[in-house]
Amino acid sequence: MAIFRASSKFIFLFVICYCVIFVSSLNHEGNLLLIFKRNLIDNDNSLQSWNSKDSTPCYWDGIECSDDYKVISVNLSQFNLSGNLSSSICELRRLTILNLSKNFISGPLPSELANCGNLEILDLSTNRFHGEIPPQLFKISSLRQLLLSENFLFGRIPEELGNMTMLEELVVYSNNLTDNIPSSIGMLKNLKIIRAGLNILSGPIPVEISECDSLEILGLAQNRLEGPLPKEIQRLKNLTTLILWQNLLTGAISSELGNCGNLELLALNDNAFTGDIPKELGKLSKLKKLYIYRNKLNGTIPPELGNCVSAVEIDLSENQLTGFIPSELGQIPALRLLHLFENILQGSIPAELGKLKQLQNLDLSINNLTGNIPLIFQNLTLLEDLQLFDNNLKGVIPPLIGANSNLSVLDMSENNFVGSIPANLCKSQTLMFLSLGSNMLSGNIPYGLKTCKSLVQLMLGGNRLTGSLPLELSSLNNLVSLELFQNRFSGPISSEVGNLKNLERLLLSNNYFLGTLPPEIGQLQRLVSFNISSNHLSGSIPRELGNCTTLQRLDLSRNRFTGNLPEEFGDLVKLELLKLSDNRLNGAIPYTLGRLARLTDLQMGGNYFSGRIPVELGQLTALQIALNISYNALSGEIPDDLGNLQMLESLYLNNNQLDGAIPSSIGDLSSLLVCNLSHNNLVGTIPSTPVFRRMEASNFIGNPGICSSETDPCHPSFTPSISADLSLMKQGSSRDKIVSIVAVVIGLVSLVLTIGVCWIVKCSMPVLVAFENSEKTEASDTYYFPKEGFTYQDLLEATGNFSESAVIGTGACGTVYKAIMSDGMLIAVKKLRSSGEASNVDNSFRAEILTLGKIRHRNIVKLYGFCYHQESNLLLYEHMENGSLGELLHGNPNKCSLDWDARYKIALGAAEGLCYLHCDCKPQIIHRDIKSNNILLDASLEAHVGDFGLAKLIDLPFSKSMSAVAGSYGYIAPEYAYTMKITEKCDIYSFGVVLLELVTGKSPVQPIEQGGDLVTWVRRSAQNMMPTSTIFDQRLDLSSRRTTEEMSLVLKIALFCTSLSPVNRPTMREVIAMMLDAKEASCSSTSSPTSETPLEEDAANR
Template identity: 35%
Template sequence: MMLTVLSIDITGIGISGGFPSGFCRIRTLQNLSLPGNSLNGTISSESISLCSHLRNLNLSANVFVGELPEFVPDFVNLQSLDLSLNNFSGEIPASFGRFPALRVLCLFDNFLNGTIPSFLTNLTELTRFELAYNPFKPGPLPSDIGNLTKLENLWLPYSNLIGEIPHSIGNLARLNNLDLSNNNLSGEIPNSIGGLRSAVQIELYLNHLSGELPESLSNLTALLKFDASQNNLTGTLPEKVAGMPLLSLNLNDNYLEGDIPQTLAWNPNLIQLKLFNNKFSGVLPAELGRYSDLEDFDVSGNELTGGLPRDLCFRKKLQRLVAFNNRFLDDLPDSYGGCNSLSYVRIFNNELSGEVPIPFWSLPELEFLELRNNRFGGSIPPSISGARGLTELLISGNNFSGQVPEEICRLQQLVVIDASRNQFSSEIPSCITELKLQKLDLQENIFSGEIPSRVSSWTELTELNLSSNRFSGKIPAELGNLPVLTYLDLSGNLLSGEIPAELTKLKLNKFNLSDNKLEGKVPSGFNQKFFLSSLMGNPNLCSPDLKPLPPCPKSRPATIYVIAVLATAAILLLMSLLWFFKTKSHSFGSNPRRAWKVMKFQQVGFSEEDVLSSLTDENLIGTGGSGRVHRVKLKTGQTVAVKKLWGGYRKSDTEAVFRSEVETLGRIRHGNIVKLLSSCSGEEYRVLVYEYMENGSLGDVLHGEKGGGLLDWPKRFKIAIGAAQGLAYLHHDCVPPILHRDVKSNNILLDEEFCPRVADFGLAKTLRRGDGEADSVMSRVAGSYGYIAPEYAYTLKVTEKSDVYSYGVVLMELITGKRPNDSSFGENKDIVKWVTEAALSSPEPTSDDDCNCCQDLGQLVDPRMDSSTCDYEEIEKVLNVALLCTSTFPMSRPSMRRVVELLKDHKLAPPK
């Protein structure tokens, strides 16, 4: 019996090597599908010619390079050709216009740099035409595009299109999706667009289109989503268009003027309404939301007046309410207090007044609340504790008053509080130190009492501003132990006592203690002119040489009596400490097997008793967001790192971090991921034992006291590739895939040879598929300031591309040696914006002598690197990968598997 092979499908199993043309020697073969592998090299015309009898050829998501192959005329049966997601470059060959039966042509996400040729319009059987995300030369959309009358999907974003949209576009009567976004198209939207009677979605945003919207849009009775945002459109919104059966209408960032038509409010299909950054004026239709399942509402950046429509959430479906930068008046409607679906609110920079409805503060799905710069009054009610998912509370520039309730401490997801420029009074709840804050701004209120001192959990805090209040007492010395604090402003208060010397350990971009009642000698770290203005207004401060501060009086000799008392106290204290540690050690060591649950993930030569007895302050090497890390040298001579997670009031968070680390690291093995050796869990503590990394974290080496001079370029490049390999393993080789969600330089550890290990999986989550969605996403707060992808601010979602963005920031740190939020970048700039602007303005290199990159890329390259180790081409390659990884749009970012290939093999062209 002879077998007939019709199809070969080898998807995503990691095969490598060149194009396996031998498969095509099977003459009965009709379908060859090899996507998602590591096939590489070029594809010659000779090898591809063996496949002329195929009907479907899919080589997508591999790493093929070079020019596209010429196809011989024998490919008369080919119906589908997918070469997307590779590294092909050059022109599209003329043979691509001679496939008489071709229905699907996918060449998107390559490096094709010719123009889109007109001969592709000869493919009259095409239903899918997808060339997006290629660096084509500027050129027009072929004028004969209307010849493709069977086309259902025309997908050409990021294709460098110029000129006008051809009039013939109206011939595509079967087209479901038209996407010409993110190009440089100009002129008016042709009236012929009304011929796209099957269109469900039209995307024209981010072009230079002008003129008014054509009335013919009202002919598109199937259209559910229309987005012509971020163009130069003018005029008003046609009433007929507003009455269409739309699910989504996006016209933001244009020059549309006039009132918003009342017919929009009567559209029963409207789910998404986005009209931001136009010139709409007048009052919003009162019925908006009453007759539709409105979920996403954005009218920000207009000149709208009156009140917000009270029925906006009538159907209880509204999730996003964005109306900032208008002139809205009146109170926030009471009906909004019952909008339990609401998760994202931005209505700042208006003239809204009155008290915020009490139920509004406790909406169960609320994650982001921004009410800044209005005229709201009243107080924050204790019921705010009901908004358990709230991550950012931004209410500055209002007339809120009263005491901040202690119930705010129950919002364990809260990372940003900005309540500045209000009239809050009384003391700050001491429990606020239990929150894992990244920013706390309470300036210009009437707060009093002392600054909370137990701040050890603020390990992610980057900004603390308590200025212009009535705080008294001493400055807590514990503030000096916060590892990432860069902004500290305590000016304009009633603080007394000496300036704690511990504050000099901070790497501060902003520092201000002026206008208080501080006294004593200025610590040596602040005794310089740079800090003088931050110290003024404290009459009792003194300095030996910093003018105009008065000189410090000479200290009087201590009496023998005082010395004796101090010596006695010191001895008693030492004995107490010895007794404490001895009893603590016994408590750990007594009956450990009964008190502790132990899990071992590697072959280890130590017991839990060896580890637990060594968790003393003498062995402490670091404090992080989830616990304290100790360096423990065992009896065997082995050194391990032991993380003891926080307990007590943070027990629920501790358990989540512990479970995430154990579930993630306990089941994976990779040379670039830190090894979890064992874990111990008891009633009060959770302990994790890792392999010890001799050189600490990449963040410490780049930004710590050792300085980045320890890392020459070869070491940095080695770290870049190793970290990428570790993340690629998590994303692509784990089943289900794993998202790290907190990629940063402090979470990349370095062994004695500076080989990197990705670490700290306390926020990691598995990405489960097959539940009806293409990608599962998580909405729990994840990431650290400076590393968080921009889309998180709007969606509060985390995907694989969020990790890719954070990794791109790490690459920029490796190149520049700067922190993600360095003050040298200037106002409102982070490392991504600074590097992008600098890279795009850098001249081409003139020679390769002595690391010309240090000059040609201006201030980008870390000057602490040994210039003799610089490799301009390699640095430029890493820079371009970093720019790709930090693209604004997640779809534009490469996968981590592709990042590894780009770093190892491909030479990217410099950015234009």
Template identity: 40%
Template sequence: MKRWSFVLVLFLCLGRGWSDPLSEEGLALLAMKASFTDPVKHLENWKLNGTATPCLWSGIACNNMSSVVGLYLAHMNLTGTLSADLGRLKNLVTISLEFNNFTGLLPVEVTTLLKVQYFNISNNNFNGAFPAKFSQLQSLQVLDCFNNNFSGALPGDLWLIPTLEHLSLGGNYFEGSIPAQYGSFPALKYLGLNGNSLTGPIPPELGKLQGLQELYMGYYNNYSSGIPASFGNLASLVRLDMGRCGLTGSIPPELGKLGKLDTLFLQLNNLVGVIPVQIGNIVNLQSLDLSYNNLSGIIPPALIYLQKLELLSLMSNRFEGTIPDFIGDMPNLQVLYLWENQLTGPIPSALGQNMNLTLLDLSSNFLNGTIPNDLCAGQKLEWVILKDNQLTGPIPEALGNCISLSKLRLSNNRLNGSIPLGLLGLPNISMVEIQMNQVMGPIPSEIIDSPQLSYLDFSDNNLSSKLPESIGNLPMLQSFLISNNHFEGPIPPQICDMQSLNKLDISGNEFTGTIPVEMSNCKKLGSLDLSRNGLTGQIPPQVEYIPDLYLLNLSHNQLSGQIPPQLQLLQTLNVFDFSYNNLSGPIPHFDSYNLSSFEGNPFLCGGLLQPCPAGTYDNDGAPAPGGHHSRRHKAANLLAWLVGALFSAALVVLLVGMCCFFKKYRWYICKYFRRESTTRPWKLTAFSRLDLTASQVLDCLDEENIIGRGGAGTVYKGVMSTGQVVAVKRLAGEGKGAAHDHGFSAEIQTLGKIRHRNIVRLLGCCSNHETNLLIYEYMPNGSLGELLHSKERSEKLDWETRYNIAVQAAHGLCYLHHDCSPLIVHRDVKSNNILLDSTFQAHVADFGLAKLFQDTGKSESMSSIAGSYGYIAPEYAYTLKVNEKSDIYSFGVVLMELLTGKKPIETEFGDGVDIVQWVRRKIQTKDGVLDVLDPRMGGVGVPLQEVMLVLRVALLCSSDLPVDRPTMRDVVQMLSDVKPKSKSSTDSRELAAPDAFKPQDLRLVCV
């Protein structure tokens, strides 16, 4: 094909006459173009145009002799291969092909371009072994092959290039050890080997690179040694990044000789020992990250000399002793992360005088004393995270004036005093946690419109007084938790002016009066806990207008009257408790309930309770004319209760006798039933009101109705005679012997009680001797996986839709993990198990089925036992167990699918590489981050800042260690924080402005 392309080009040139034949270099460029795909038509003017030279073509630079000396094709979205015709451009000095999608082998002819000084092919998909004889390019100064798919050993002859200053081979699949000859580069200033699969010891010969200024060796490499002491001889080194590469041993004190170093990253390794005092000699150091190691001892006083330090991250080690006072005096310190150590003593008072402090996290230590009063003196402080310590004293009043403050997390300390005035009205505050302290007094009434506040937890304190009416001035608040305090008075009706409220817990207080009917205005409310108060009056029937309510706890109050029958219309209501009140009358026709939810109300009747007295209530549960609770009725109720108790006792005795009989004679019984027909009639069990029959469900089981297949079974679409549309799942792995229940019925009964707006509702179960069918609500838009990976339908998934799906799916999983008792581990979280309704609202499906299959032994498929390939958490390989942290890892993969548009396993990632590893490698550079994003999300209109924050959450969820992953409750909070509550032209960062984002920002820990 290439030969004919060249012949065609030559023929066209000859056909134009001999007066202006295209130069040999122009013909070579046209031959190269024939192997390109140019969707944006950047190279449209590469054609015969009557001139003899290609110097006016896009991306071409010539010298004064009209020879091509520069090939500038970066960022042109080109695909295809690089042909051998490149070797015909003998005068090339610069080759710039970065940020395209070139594939295939790098042609060996490139090694014949002896004048090349700059060669950059980074961020493409070149693969195979790196060409030999690159050392022939004796004028080469820059060789950048970052983020491709090269494999095999590192090229061993590059050190023979005397002029080479910049060598970047990171982000590939090079394996084996680093050649010792890499310490012999005569002019090297930049060496990037990060993000490969390198092993073996780090050669101490690298310490001979006297001119080296930047050295990147970490991330996915796994060396078998520690840091060579010879690195202390790299006198010109400015940046050393060896994070996450399996380093062992201690930090060599010789690093203290690196006087020009401004960045030292050694995080996520297995380093032990103490921080050498010699580190204090690196007086130009600006960023020091030693987090996630096994370092111990004290924070050395020698660090006092690091006066230029901006970032100090020592979190998740075993440091002890006190936080040195000099840390508070560091004038440029912006980020201080010391959480999860064994530090004691007070917080340095001088820390509050730092005018640049932005992020402060000292949580999970043993700190005591008070919080410095002037912690926000510079008005730049965004995060104050001091939870899980032993701090005392009041919350500083000055924090109420800290306009930069976004998160304040002080839970689980011994703080007292009052809530600072102005705190709940700060313009940027999004989270306030002071639960589990001894804070007193009222919630300040000076609450102005706080545009960002979404999470507020004051529970387990000594707060008192009435709730201020101004509490309704928090329009974006989603969680309001004030349980176990001493609040009193009526519940202010303004509480539901908070239109975003999802969780309200005011239990364990001293509230009186009635439940406000305005509670029905909380349209987004999912969890409502008013228990353990002194509320009186009746339960307002308007509660039925809260469409997504799944938890309602009104226990331990003094409520009277009936339980409104309208509550049975709440399809999502799953957990409710009306116990220990003065309620009377019949209980509503709930689909399922526990008797404990009604105990302590002697005048309740109906359902599984004692029968209602004749003539007292009509068929709808309303009081009958003239009916009342007289002593006669009370006596009748008591008698009915006694009769019921005696009947229950007799029933228990009968059941025990039957069990004993069956145990003794089960062989004969089983032998008799085995002679019976193996086909039994179908039984339909409904978990909600279903206007259908078993035969109608069976009619759905037709090949034409199949809408999905998976490890859990085959799914059919069924249209009932009433017009109701359902999805019927025929469970996999069934057949002869399936009648052995193994807890199947009990498990399905549990799943049938689940009610949440982001959970696919299990409507019923249809079963016989051999087959089990599950009946679900139908989702018209299918699964997220189908929609995301289908070229025809993926255009519907713009950024706003994807973000909403992420948040809604997170809410569903959060419910399973935190609001179900016992918690439900999904075990197979994936995009195909997130279903979309007609408005693209997300619903988590197949929850709990993996455990069901595992317990019943019905399937041994990977999908049903421990997840699906590409979604499985790393720890499964050595524990063979999954828990809620495994779900969170899988959800991180789903987030990456949403952002990239790619499947968890793609051939372009390379052998053995999944989407998590691929994304981690890509984000090493700014442009690499942009390269992972799905262009179908909406192009330049996508807000980059929001996308990056979701990517950060995805990276946290997919951490290799389960302990490093957040809880689903934290995930919901972080995703909710992504969307700015108000935007201006100055803070809307879009994909058209990539310089607004720095890839190192992803290294910040989301808390």
């Protein structure tokens, strides 16, 4: 028994020892993996199965072993891991697959990865690795797939790439790789896939790439590759996908591409290719998608493209293609998308396109197409998006268009269509966007459209439509925009309009609506713009309109409204424009209007308002365009508080019963261009300020006892009595406009004639032209010279005979000198190059004079005068003490005197100056060279937009000097490079670049190793979700939450302004509104600093 007990104890101890040994016997490869794990941070405990008590790692998550329990694969994709990559993983000698993709692992790539000698697949994509790609990595000769995309790798692709002779896939897109593509890539005979887009690769596409015989996919989009497309690419007989969009490629599209018979996707868009579209592309019978839009292609569309029988999408838009649309395109049976918009195509739309039974999206807009829409289009049963706007099409819209398809977008605006709106446009109840504006359509809105539940935007303005505002529209719950302006609609506005809860734009102006405005309008809580001007509405304005607190633009002018203006209008705090003129409103002007802090334009003239001018109007410090309360029955004194309106340009108080003296505070409004105080009961002396000295005498007539100076006795003069008759009030408002227009025209003609005469005479004596006060025309009164008796000799002395020491800058057309006059006054003198040096100087000089001579705004550099002297052309400007914004921002890379508040103020001022050029100058002025060096700063760092040597007056056909390329590198909108067409959106893009400069502190063009051009660098940072603190100018104090939040909002505005498509860019008025919103939002926000959050950007702009 004792022996049995002894042996039992022995067996028990043996089992215990065996178990202990078994538990602690994790093999060598398992221990290597645990060492590898120590460098990782397992955020979700995804590696909890990696247990040191196991004998083998073969059953751990993400691990795969061979039959003899050797680790051959580590796949930890999407495990939410962070930390660093340890090279200890390479001690797994049989490892063939290492996949760590879609995690948050950071740090450099270890060069010791070269020790993974048997590795066939290395996938480190979608992480946060940074640094250069180690050349040692390319010693892994067995590697078949190298996947490093979506990281932060930089530097060049090593030349050693050619050593990986077994490589089949090279995927490195979305990094910051630079320099040329190595020519050694041609040694990779097994390579099937190259994807290196969204980097900063430069130089030409290496010819050697054509030696990659197995290549099927070549993707190099969104880089800076330049030069022509190598003809040798035709050797790639297996190539199915060629993606080269958004580079700097030039020259003709190689006709040899037609020899790549297996090509299915060809994307060459967003480059600078020129010449014709090669007809040889018609040989690509397997081609499914052809994208060559947004280039500089000209010539005609080759009919041979009709042989691309497999094509499903063809986009040739935004080029300079001419001629006719080939009917052969109607032979492509599977075609779903055809985009030919924004070219110079002419002729009729071929009826053969109606045979494309699979067609879903057809856009032929912005061309010169004529003729009718083919009736066969009614049979396109799959058509969803049809855009034909901005052509010269005529005839009737096919009556069954949309009847047999699921149409969602239809835009035929800006043509010459007649007849009625087809009844079946929304038969399928899928139509969301309908724009038929600016045609000659007549008749009523058809019932099928009035009951189209899917409609989001309905735009029918500028036609001859009749009938009443349909009651059925009130059931369209998705409607956001309803535009029926400039038609012949009549009858009352139904109270059911208040059911359109999602409505943001309601534009009903220039019709024949009558009756009262229903109070249910106040239920439209999302309404942003409401215009019902020029109708026959009567009755009182409903106070419920004050509930529409999101309103930004409200125009009720030119109706027959009566009664008091509701005090509730003071609740419309987002209002920027309020027009109530030419009605029959009476009573006092509500003091609550003083709450409308964003108001830029207030028009209340031509009513019966009485009582005093509310002092609260002096709180409307954003007023810029006009304060017009003329032709009313207002009495009392003019409030001193109106002197607070420092941005105001036009003040109309005329034809009232105002008394007392003219406040001197109004005379100190330096931005004031018009101040009409005529036909009141004002007395005393007109304040002697520069503003009033420039004003015409007609602005003060009809006031008893008023005088122009203290030396002249003030006595009553013959003054027409102010009549309360409404007809006088109404016609006076229009009369002043006519007089002003005539005066401006006369002044401009006089100015041009004066310049012309002086130019012809070419006197040997210098001719100095001063924009002095004049009593002849309003236009000449606008401009003045700072001192009478000024001579050319004075300029020579003030500039040291135009010495180098007086130079303060250079521009596109000449040199700027600092002139110190004898009385101490500073003037900037721009000396243009003589006509002998540059043929365009004369035209530039004339254009600048014509432009600047019309402009007076606090944020525009003032032109004091000009001078011709022999071959010297001189412009005399207001001197800016603090130079240009560019100098202050970029002069010292380590220090900048501009804090964020100063930068915001500069941005807002420049925006207001540019907005004045775009919106308030007639004709509209486009600057064409907005940049930080053309934004000048006065002593108080107020911004002034300058250098109009390249400005273009849209309505001046003789301004031929403006046809040359304009703008500065880094600021030029992308569409201008391809179309050479100038719009205000080009200026807005440039202004967006300036905003990016202010936020980042970077120049618009950087060295390649520092990110390249500023817009691309910021967008890439946005796409990679980088914290905004890495984007902001590090010279600024970023410790303030308010500052960082405001900078983030301005950054988003800048990205909006620099949208790739000009259609997506805001107007300057919208930019100003957004900037004011940014200031308000940052002051009221309580969230954490946005400098610690990544910046997200809409993928559409990538």
